[in-house]
Amino acid sequence: MSKIAFIGLGNMGGGMAANLAKAGHEVRAFDLSAEATTRAQGNGCAIFPTVREAVQGAAAVVSMLPNGKIVESVYTGEVIGHAPAAALLLDCSTIDVATARKVEDAARTSGYEMVDAPVSGGIAAANGGTLTFMVGGSGAAFAKAEPILAAMGKAVIHAGEPGAGQAAKICNNMILGATMIATCESFALAEKLGLDLQTFYDISSKASGQSWSMTSYCPVPGIGPSSPADNGYQGGFAAALMLKDLKLAMEAAQGAGAQVPMGARAAELYAAFTAAGGGGTDFSGIIKTL
Ligand code: NAD
Numbered sequence: 001m002s003k004i005a006f007i008g009l010g011n012m013g014g015g016m017a018a019n020l021a022k023a024g025h026e027v028r029a030f031d032l033s034a035e036a037t038t039r040a041q042g043n044g045c046a047i048f049p050t051v052r053e054a055v056q057g058a059a060a061v062v063s064m065l066p067n068g069k070i071v072e073s074v075y076t077g078e079v080i081g082h083a084p085a086a087a088l089l090l091d092c093s094t095i096d097v098a099t100a101r102k103v104e105d106a107a108r109t110s111g112y113e114m115v116d117a118p119v120s121g122g123i124a125a126a127n128g129g130t131l132t133f134m135v136g137g138s139g140a141a142f143a144k145a146e147p148i149l150a151a152m153g154k155a156v157i158h159a160g161e162p163g164a165g166q167a168a169k170i171c172n173n174m175i176l177g178a179t180m181i182a183t184c185e186s187f188a189l190a191e192k193l194g195l196d197l198q199t200f201y202d203i204s205s206k207a208s209g210q211s212w213s214m215t216s217y218c219p220v221p222g223i224g225p226s227s228p229a230d231n232g233y234q235g236g237f238a239a240a241l242m243l244k245d246l247k248l249a250m251e252a253a254q255g256a257g258a259q260v261p262m263g264a265r266a267a268e269l270y271a272a273f274t275a276a277g278g279g280g281t282d283f284s285g286i287i288k289t290l
Contacts, residue, residue: 001025002059004148005083007051007074008093009036012119013064015127016092016152018043020062022129023151030054051078060088060148067244068099075103080110088144089114092133094245097163097170097252100136104162113141116162117149118169122237130154134172136164170252173245177266177283179213180242184287187220198223219284233285240279243270 001024006017009031021027021044029045030053031037037047048054051074055061061083065071071093079089089112091103100116107114115137125131131153135142142158149156159168186209190200201223205215217236218224228236246267253260273279273286 003028003057005030005051005055005058005061005087006040006045006063007031007054007061007079008064008066009033009040009045010064010066011123012092012126014039014043015123015129016062016064016131017045018127019129019152020148021045025148025151028054028056028058052082055079055083055087058083058087060090060144062090062148063093065091065093067093068095071095072099072103076106080107080112083112085111087112088141088148090117090145090148091115092117092119094118094169094248095166096248097166098255100166101163104137113138113144114162115141115145116165117145117156118165119153120169120172121153123235126152133157134159134165134168136160136162136166136168138162166248167252170245170249173242174249174260174263174266176213177242177246177270178262179211180217180219180284181266181269181286181290183209183211183213184219184284184290188287188290213284217284219287227284228282229284229287233281233288236282236284238280239270239283239285240274242283243267243274243279246270 003026004020006027006029009017017027017029017040027045028048029040030048030051041047061079071091089107104114115135117133117135119131119133121131129152132155133149133153135158146156159165197220217227219229221229249263250267
């Protein structure tokens with residue numbers, strides 16, 4: 001087992017670092033928040049006062065941070081040139097494709113191998129070690145990253161070259177945002193047309209309207225498998241994070257010259273929902289506005 005530095009012990013990173021420790025790795029952790037480090041210490045991680053100290057002697061550095069700006073400043077300021085040159089760098093945060101590529105380029109120029117490895121799955125999956133990782137990087141870097149990520153997830157998929165993990169993540173979540181709204185709208189319309197909602201679910205879940213948003217995460221309470229709708233839209237995947245991912249998708253689409261009218265509308269609707277105070281609730285709660 002190896003020495004792994006872990007930076008960013010929040011809602012997601014806290015559980016991920018704990019799972020690395022549980023798998024027998026020596027986890028050298030850092031976060032700006034004392035609450036987060038105390039929790040990580042209780043979960044078997046050793047806490048260091050700075051990133052530079054945490055990465056000393058590490059065979060790998062894993063990060064789970066809020067956004068691209070922070071990822072760039074942590075890697076260029078405190079990891080690159082401070083971690084051993086042989087250390088594999090793995091950023092699991094959800095960030096924009098351009099920054100992911102820029103940071104990987106800076107790492108490679110300094111002799112490091114780096115992957116972008118954003119995740120699908122929320123806090124429960126991070127705690128339970130059942131995340132799905134989509135990984136961008138060279139084949140050699142992926143081969144080294146796979147066993148480390150496997151200790152925190154149920155699936156580790158090579159998406160392609162550097163930045164491809166982030167590209168897969170935002171394209172996936174653009175489908176999710178749009179299909180969730182479409183599912184919510186259809187249930188709202190079905191109700192207004194006098195359909196029994198369970199009956200509509202029984203039909204549509206076996207017909208061409210079926211999607212993950214409907215059959216794994218139904219936004220209507222009491223219908224389909226248990227979901228945040230059954231819990232007052234608490235927990236799950238916050239609408240503010242869905243909005244973050246949709247904004248990243250819009251940015252990427254603009255840069256690539258892609259037409260994304262449905263994604264753009266989903267971003268507008270989640271922006272309005274968040275502005276009206278819904279940002280902290282699960283993203284399926286947008287049904288309440290329809
Ligand atoms: P969070 O805000 O709970 O955690 C982020 C942590 O980073 C915090 O503990 C914060 O103190 C720490 N941090 C910030 N700046 C730092 C710095 N310079 N050095 C060290 N630590 C620093 O966020 P989260 O929900 O854990 O999300 C982390 C990432 O995972 C985000 O990119 C998010 O988009 C992505 N993500 C989240 C979810 C989810 O359901 N929460 C799902 C998939 C992906």
